Amino acid sequence: MDTCKVLAVETSCDETAIAIVENGKRVLANKVLSQIEIHKVFGGVVPEVASRHHLEGILPLVEEALEEANCTLDEIECIAVTNGPGLVGALLVGVSVAKSLAYGLNKPLVPVNHLAGHIYACFLDNPVEFPLVALIVSGGHTDLIYMDKHLSFEIMGQTRDDAAGEAFDKIARAMGLGYPGGPVVDKRAQKGDASAIGFPRVFLEKGSFDFSFSGLKSAVLNFLHNSEQRQEAINVDDVCASFQQAVVDVLVDKTIECAKFKGVDNVIIAGGVSANSGLRKSIEKRCNEEGLNLFRPSLSLCTDNAAMIATVGYYLYKAGVRADLELNAYASMPLG
Template sequence: MLLLTLESSCDETSAAVVRDGRQVLSNVVASQVDVHARYGGVVPELASRKHLEAVVPVVAEALDRAGVTLDRIEGLAVTRGPGLVGALLVGLSMAKSLAFALQRPLVGVHHMEGHILAPLLEQEIDFPYLALAVSGGHTHLYRVDGIGRYSTLGRTLDDAAGEAFDKVAKLLGLGYPGGAVMDRLAAQGNPRAFDFPRPLLKKDNLDFSFSGIKTALLYYVQGQTGPIEGQHLQDVAASFQAAVVEVLCAKTLRAAARTGLKRIVVAGGVACNRGLRQAMTAQAQAAGLQVTFPSPALCADNAAMLAVAGNAYLEQGVRAGLDLNARASWPLDQVEANTAA
């Protein structure tokens, strides 16, 4: 099946052409970073407008890069949620219009489902596995028993890890988005220079909390009499990142021990973080576990990642009607037949 997929859950407009849910022929992403950077975060209304401007050119470019014409597309998959409702509706409207005009089947896909299945675009991974989904809006641990079969094991009780990185970067005057900048600074700093807290680390559960680490850094910054820069800034970034990474790794390995799962997938935008990749890889190997990260292009929001689930659902006969609606909030373990409005 030749599938056209569309993603517009936040501030990236993306379209991809994927064959049989595995072979990526094109994956085009139009970023809005420059638009939102001046505000220090995503402005929903601006995001929706930019999606409207970008969605048609992005789809056209995806088809062109794949070397296919629209009439060759055999099915469509689109992010249904969770995300910003206005942003989601742009992708949904485009996908439903194409499905109607071409008379092709359509299916809605959960955004985080796309992320935790993204590694299957690059290699085969046997089910079941443990997935750490870590991004600007999500930090969850899932048991993945197959496509469409997910159980939530743990989640953040406040900020997502990526959200904490961005807020701290803004606090330090590093701009938005700040996760990548924090990662680069951390690579040059001493991760033991400052002892930031590790919230819930000693709690016998699989939930996360990152607001306490962020608040501790805020108090530290407020207590300084001069600017934080140079080696000082690098040490602060490294120490903050070390605290976040320690919690993510510890909770993930605890979940692996409790479930007996030997395979781990780490996905989402924060999966690009080099500190997380190095620590999780080393600790998983020491515990006799296999850990997989998608390539960086598949960690960030993109349309190709929707094809794994989208193709599988369409092959199973799942069809969404033209009344398919966006879902701003949508627990992954409550994914139901995509025919619901």
């Protein structure tokens, strides 16, 4: 079998990532340069700061990936790059480097949608089967996608306001728990009582697979404010557990209902929030009860990385998808 090595570039937010993946499955190198400690002092990602650090770290990371993969640039079949959605300045750095590599090496350039990357992270760890329903849940996105084959994406539901991960970050910030909020809320939730506070579950109109977490976020903020005004002690662990359970209940219920609606037996969860222990346990339990097959990426592949981009890039390359050197940041391959 012929080998196809894809070098992928991912700079959609605050992770500088380079990977080399063979035939869409075998990860030869997956390098990630995190900026979490840099942005912690700001309480969130500062786009200009993120862009500057991408610029400083990306070329050395390419060299590290090639060394780890024990291959040369001549052995690379194509260059895949995330060109949206994400922070425009951050994307611009990655797209510019990818275009330069493609031009200098005379290699094909393949544009990749970041959300497709999260779905395909599961393909690196699992023998995923079609048709399937995928829940993509992260700091910027909460989406339900139906796929009946490779590269076929039907959007079943999206967030109408705050993404789930965004709500985690805002609640963590309100309680002074730091950034990023998701991991620390999850950790505190494991010590709390999820039934202590009756935060709302918003399911929207009957038959909708869309999400809305702004009302839940407001309910938690109001609870914190009112408790402070009444000078009542706040059990942070209980707040985290009750809030997290309210998010998880909606995510899991809508995903299962969407799978039933489309008549599929296979469910994927992906994206940064798919690392949440409460979500992983709850959806595994529901899938077992409903007789559904659940696929999840390993924890290292839940957050932004370039291996997932290389995997999508491989399938796009084989499908004949190419971009010219006029490729723009944020003009991403569409989902749906």
